[in-house]
Amino acid sequence: MARECIFCRIAKGEAPAYKVYEDEVSLVFLDIFPVEKGHLLVTSREHYEAVHNAPPRVVAHVFTVAAALAKIYRDILGAPGVNIVTNSGRAAGQEVFHFHVHVIPRWRGGGWRRLVERHVLTEEEAREVLGMLKPHIGIVRKALIDAGLVGGE
Ligand code: 5GP
Ligand code: ZN
Numbered sequence: 001m002a003r004e005c006i007f008c009r010i011a012k013g014e015a016p017a018y019k020v021y022e023d024e025v026s027l028v029f030l031d032i033f034p035v036e037k038g039h040l041l042v043t044s045r046e047h048y049e050a051v052h053n054a055p056p057r058v059v060a061h062v063f064t065v066a067a068a069l070a071k072i073y074r075d076i077l078g079a080p081g082v083n084i085v086t087n088s089g090r091a092a093g094q095e096v097f098h099f100h101v102h103v104i105p106r107w108r109g110g111g112w113r114r115l116v117e118r119h120v121l122t123e124e125e126a127r128e129v130l131g132m133l134k135p136h137i138g139i140v141r142k143a144l145i146d147a148g149l150v151g152g153e
Contacts, residue, residue, distance in 0.1 A: 007098035011045050018126040020069075020133055021140050023150065025061045028069065028140075030126055031102070033118040038073065038129050040103040042066045048099040050088035058099070061149050066101045068143035072136045073105040081106035 009015035010029060017029035020040060031039040042065050048054035054062075066084050073079040083104040087094035144150040 005047055005096075005098050007041075007043050007096055007100060008047050011043065018121075018130060020130065021065065021137050023141070023144070025058060025149075026065050028065060030121055030129060032121045034121055034125075035102075035104050035118060036107055037125060038077075038079075038105040038107075038132070040069055041100045042069070042103060043098060043100040049097050050094060050099055051086045051101075052088050054099045057149070060147070061144065062099070062101055064143050064147050064149055065140055066103050068140040069103045069133075071143075072133060072139055073103075076136050076139075077105070077132055079105035079107055080109065081111075083112050085112070 006015060010017045011027050019027065019029045021028040022045075025045055026042060027045055028040055028042050031041050042062050044054055044058050044062055046058065048058065051059060063084075070082040070084055073082050083102065083106065085102040085104070086100065087102075141150070145152045
């Protein structure tokens, strides 16, 4: 773990974040500069620099969580599209060097090219997103159980 790493600090509860979901391996919270409302970051609890040096079981876990969140946005909340993106390396646009996957619902279209327009997350928007996701968040755990990545209850 890198002591100064912001995502490690969030994972340890030392820095604030609007948390959507957490388990033994992963943590999901709202991006502070969302591309669109509901922009989430799925991170590993352990510190790995990026997807290319995280263990495959962690990669599988984090992407399964990301896919389940995309399912909530697409199938339940009616988003017409979702981008799932991970950046590995500064040349790819990575700014936080702790493995994470972006889940970006696309309410207005525009596709993956529109990744650079950002706004500042407000508390009001954060509360709205948490409220939208909360009733459906059990889908994430179910997906992990179905994938054999965690045990059933
Ligand atoms: P990257 O470019 O590394 O894939 O994306 C890093 C993301 O983390 C960016 O979208 C940025 O807005 C977000 N971010 C950076 N610092 C913080 C923080 O302290 N808290 C939260 N919630 N998001 C952050
Ligand atoms: Zn870290």
